[in-house]
Amino acid sequence: xxxxxxxxxxxxxxxxxxxxxxxxxxxxxxxxxxxxxxxxxxxxxxxxxxxxxxxxxxxxxxxxxxxxxxxxxxxxxxxxxxxxxxxxxxxxxxxxxxxxxxxxxxxxxxxxxxxxxxxxxxxxxxxxxxxxxxxxxxxxxxxxxxxxxxxxxxxxxxxxxxxxxxxxxxxxxxxxxxxxxxxxxxxxxxxxxxxxxxxxxxxx
Amino acid sequence: xxxxxxxxxxxxxxxxxxxxxxxxxxxxxxxxxxxxxxxxxxxxxxxxxxxxxxxxxxxxxxxxxxxxxxxxxxxxxxxxxxxxxxxxxxxxxxxxxxxxxxxxxxxxxxxxxxxxxxxxxxxxxxxxxxxxxxxxxxxxxxxxxxxxxxxxxxxxxxxxxxxxxxxxxxxxxxxxxxxxxxxxxxxxxxxxxxxxxxxxxxxx
Amino acid sequence: xxxxxxxxxxxxxxxxxxxxxxxxxxxxxxxxxxxxxxxxxxxxxxxxxxxxxxxxxxxxxxxxxxxxxxxxxxxxxxxxxxxxxxxxxxxxxxxxxxxxxxxxxxxxxxxxxxxxxxxxxxxxxxxxxxxxxxxxxxxxxxxxxxxxxxxxxxxxxxxxxxxxxxxxxxxxxxxxxxxxxxxxxxxxxxxxxxxxxxxxxxxx
Amino acid sequence: xxxxxxxxxxxxxxxxxxxxxxxxxxxxxxxxxxxxxxxxxxxxxxxxxxxxxxxxxxxxxxxxxxxxxxxxxxxxxxxxxxxxxxxxxxxxxxxxxxxxxxxxxxxxxxxxxxxxxxxxxxxxxxxxxxxxxxxxxxxxxxxxxxxxxxxxxxxxxxxxxxxxxxxxxxxxxxxxxxxxxxxxxxxxxxxxxxxxxxxxxxxx
DNA sequence: CATGAATGAGCGTTCATTCAT
DNA sequence: CATGAATGAACGCTCATTCAT
Numbered sequence: 077x078x079x080x081x082x083x084x085x086x087x088x089x090x091x092x093x094x095x096x097x098x099x100x101x102x103x104x105x106x107x108x109x110x111x112x113x114x115x116x117x118x119x120x121x122x123x124x125x126x127x128x129x130x131x132x133x134x135x136x137x138x139x140x141x142x143x144x145x146x147x148x149x150x151x152x153x154x155x156x157x158x159x160x161x162x163x164x165x166x167x168x169x170x171x172x173x174x175x176x177x178x179x180x181x182x183x184x185x186x187x188x189x190x191x192x193x194x195x196x197x198x199x200x201x202x203x204x205x206x207x208x209x210x211x212x213x214x215x216x217x218x219x220x221x222x223x224x225x226x227x228x229x230x231x232x233x234x235x236x237x238x239x240x241x242x243x244x245x246x247x248x249x250x251x252x253x254x255x256x257x258x259x260x261x262x263x264x265x266x267x268x269x270x271x272x273x274x275x276x277x278x279x280x
Numbered sequence: 281x282x283x284x285x286x287x288x289x290x291x292x293x294x295x296x297x298x299x300x301x302x303x304x305x306x307x308x309x310x311x312x313x314x315x316x317x318x319x320x321x322x323x324x325x326x327x328x329x330x331x332x333x334x335x336x337x338x339x340x341x342x343x344x345x346x347x348x349x350x351x352x353x354x355x356x357x358x359x360x361x362x363x364x365x366x367x368x369x370x371x372x373x374x375x376x377x378x379x380x381x382x383x384x385x386x387x388x389x390x391x392x393x394x395x396x397x398x399x400x401x402x403x404x405x406x407x408x409x410x411x412x413x414x415x416x417x418x419x420x421x422x423x424x425x426x427x428x429x430x431x432x433x434x435x436x437x438x439x440x441x442x443x444x445x446x447x448x449x450x451x452x453x454x455x456x457x458x459x460x461x462x463x464x465x466x467x468x469x470x471x472x473x474x475x476x477x478x479x480x481x482x483x484x
Numbered sequence: 485x486x487x488x489x490x491x492x493x494x495x496x497x498x499x500x501x502x503x504x505x506x507x508x509x510x511x512x513x514x515x516x517x518x519x520x521x522x523x524x525x526x527x528x529x530x531x532x533x534x535x536x537x538x539x540x541x542x543x544x545x546x547x548x549x550x551x552x553x554x555x556x557x558x559x560x561x562x563x564x565x566x567x568x569x570x571x572x573x574x575x576x577x578x579x580x581x582x583x584x585x586x587x588x589x590x591x592x593x594x595x596x597x598x599x600x601x602x603x604x605x606x607x608x609x610x611x612x613x614x615x616x617x618x619x620x621x622x623x624x625x626x627x628x629x630x631x632x633x634x635x636x637x638x639x640x641x642x643x644x645x646x647x648x649x650x651x652x653x654x655x656x657x658x659x660x661x662x663x664x665x666x667x668x669x670x671x672x673x674x675x676x677x678x679x680x681x682x683x684x685x686x687x688x
Numbered sequence: 689x690x691x692x693x694x695x696x697x698x699x700x701x702x703x704x705x706x707x708x709x710x711x712x713x714x715x716x717x718x719x720x721x722x723x724x725x726x727x728x729x730x731x732x733x734x735x736x737x738x739x740x741x742x743x744x745x746x747x748x749x750x751x752x753x754x755x756x757x758x759x760x761x762x763x764x765x766x767x768x769x770x771x772x773x774x775x776x777x778x779x780x781x782x783x784x785x786x787x788x789x790x791x792x793x794x795x796x797x798x799x800x801x802x803x804x805x806x807x808x809x810x811x812x813x814x815x816x817x818x819x820x821x822x823x824x825x826x827x828x829x830x831x832x833x834x835x836x837x838x839x840x841x842x843x844x845x846x847x848x849x850x851x852x853x854x855x856x857x858x859x860x861x862x863x864x865x866x867x868x869x870x871x872x873x874x875x876x877x878x879x880x881x882x883x884x885x886x887x888x889x890x891x892x
Numbered sequence: 893c894a895t896g897a898a899t900g901a902g903c904g905t906t907c908a909t910t911c912a913t
Numbered sequence: 914c915a916t917g918a919a920t921g922a923a924c925g926c927t928c929a930t931t932c933a934t
Contacts, residue, residue: 241449249441645861653853
């Protein structure tokens with residue numbers, strides 16, 4: 077009814093938030109529906125009013141996280157006589173938004189990097205699709221850059237997954253406490269890697 | 281000893297091999313003790329004679345993989361007036377051995393990257409420890425390099441995890457079929473990233 | 485009353501009709517209140533305004549079917565010097581009306597023969613009562629017949645249930661598709677059984 | 689092992705017996721696996737060591753009952769110049785064995801007549817198959833009899849189900865307490881029905 | 893040492909019923 | 914009267930672990 081105190085979407089959101097927290101803490105398999113409903117403060121049956129199954133909530137959690145990530149990534153626009161600084165700044169902007177989002181939401185990081193794996197092949201389809209899309213997008217961007225002479229020639233798809241992996245590496249290490257990390261540091265080190273690799277320039 | 285037809289260590293190894301195979305195929309949670317004993321050809325009770333629990337075998341599998349990985353990584357030795365080519369070649373050697381091992385053992389890759397996560401905090405202690413050790417080692421190497429002027433100044437620990445992550449990114453994408461990968465490509469792209477990052481040299 | 489657009493009895497009837505359909509299709513246990521309200525086009529809560537429980541509707545469905553069956557069965561009236569043809573014709577009339585009703589309403593047959601069973605003792609009280617009443621009535625009729633010399637002496641109650649069972653047997657086999665059946669055939673075979681049994685008359 | 693105190697078959701039998709009792713008391717749907725294991729005195733998991741599912745035990749119970757029933761029914765052998773008494777005696781033998789078995793095992797009767805129905809179409813396949821087989825067999829016997837002039841011409845299949853139904857009617861009424869029944873009475877009334885129907889001979 | 897039958901806590905899911913609106 | 918979101922006991926089933934042989 078119009079006068080119900082809690083709307084359907086709100087309840088869904090409430091359960092989703094509880095699920096995100098529980099999955100982040102325990103992972104998909106160790107988390108039980110019991111944990112989610114306890115965290116939500118709802119009854120067992122109510123859960124199934126809003127989600128068809130445990131996997132359905134998990135998928136919803138993943139999709140939600142994916143969406144928020146993809147929102148942070150903007151295409152890099154290049155002027156005709158291209159300006160290195162402008163390009164670098166746009167890439168830095170992507171890194172900055174991603175870092176800000178991730179570092180402020182450790183739960184999502186844990187779900188995304190630690191928990192989504194290990195499901196049966198069919199169940200992790202969402203995850204694989206996400207990384208496929210992301211990899212394709214980064215790869216296409218790299219190829220544009222190569223064509224324009226901004227990016228050095230390379231195997232774009234492999235390099236794309238290496239770059240994505242380097243971000244994952246930093247965030248994952250941070251999420252399990254191996255490394256302290258703040259937005260500025262993450263952005264700076266990522267940009268350094270992108271711009272210069274690790275080694276010093278050879279003298280010549 | 282004392283005339284037993286199969287030594288204790290051999291039986292352990294037999295079970296370990298079966299477990300590695302099973303965990304690689306199904307992941308920790310979807311794999312059952314039933315699968316492992318079927319693959320081993322031993323009885324249920326026998327399994328518990330050699331391992332205290334399902335988690336114990338999994339830990340042993342992880343430790344085994346970790347050991348084989350760490351064997352591939354050699355410290356970089358630097359001559360006094362240091363020779364860039366010598367350094368790069370030693371790093372390339374590490375990358376090459378790692379790539380060869382990983383690409384020839386997709387099972388270990390799956391266990392390592394996809395299945396080790398999602399365990400309870402205490403259970404994943406091995407995994408965390410491994411990445412911690414690996415991160416520390418890479419970080420220390422970077423710091424040595426910085427001191428010698430080989431490596432550009434950076435936050436060594438964060439950069440270490442970024443580098444490790446970039447390798448994981450390539451291997452993971454390969455292991456789930458998002459990207460074709462061979463040893464030469466992986467080594468080349470990894471080295472390029474290390475040496476030059478992604479962007480072209482600025483014109484100066 | 486008082487201007488309500490739909491009377492209480494009508495609503496009850498509407499739900500009852502829906503329930504009959506649903507129970508016929510799915511049986512008592514596999515049918516859910518959800519099915520009944522969907523078929524009725526009413527809300528969940530409304531259902532409980534007209535029936536106290538799922539069992540209550542089922543009982544009502546049974547009572548309704550019982551009533552329609554009992555309506556078809558007329559007492560056999562016997563003239564003083566009794567006329568065999570008249571008696572047989574009246575029995576045949578009962579059989580005919582029953583057959584016509586049953587064969588035109590397979591849903592009721594399913595509910596009656598297949599679904600009513602398996603309930604707890606207390607729940608099936610209606611069913612037992614019905615068969616008790618029916619058995620008593622047939623038995624009393626047989627005893628009248630015996631007294632008049634129309635019916636051969638026998639254990640009337642046992643024979644009554646055997647006769648009822650023979651009709652149930654035909655209808656049940658038909659309802660699950662084991663046998664094709666039309667009104668004429670059913671009546672004829674039932675009457676033959678009543679009049680002559682199965683075997684040929686001995687020669688003498 | 690050879691020395692286990694309880695053989696696999698015995699355990700199966702123990703569970704089967706418990707299940708038969710529970711299904712007889714409560715019916716398929718109201719009976720729970722919990723009831724069966726309580727009656728068996730075994731643990732939950734043990735049940736699933738011997739039967740794959742609740743339905744599997746139920747099917748096994750049905751098959752067991754069917755087998756014991758079919759054992760009681762012998763084909764009627766007819767001599768060339770046929771002897772009415774010999775035929776009747778053989779039919780009576782079948783009736784007697786059936787009656788003895790059924791009346792000594794009320795649980796089976798309840799399962800068979802009251803509980804087997806109401807399952808989903810596919811689940812009751814066993815039951816339908818059984819009645820189909822039984823009907824076919826009786827029908828074929830009737831047709832043999834008709835050819836030989838022993839049985840009066842009739843729709844054999846319909847009559848077969850009517851005869852089976854008459855036995856079911858007596859037994860069902862007995863099993864729920866509507867009628868007292870002993871072996872002699874049941875056999876006598878069944879034979880009377882078969883031999884002479886219900887009505888007295890017309891005067892002619 | 894080796895075995896495998898037995899265990900039971902725990903899982904994800906269903907559904908008849910209630911009650912605040 | 915009518916609604917439908919909320920409830921929670923109960924269900925069938927799994928599986929890591931134990932222990933008598």
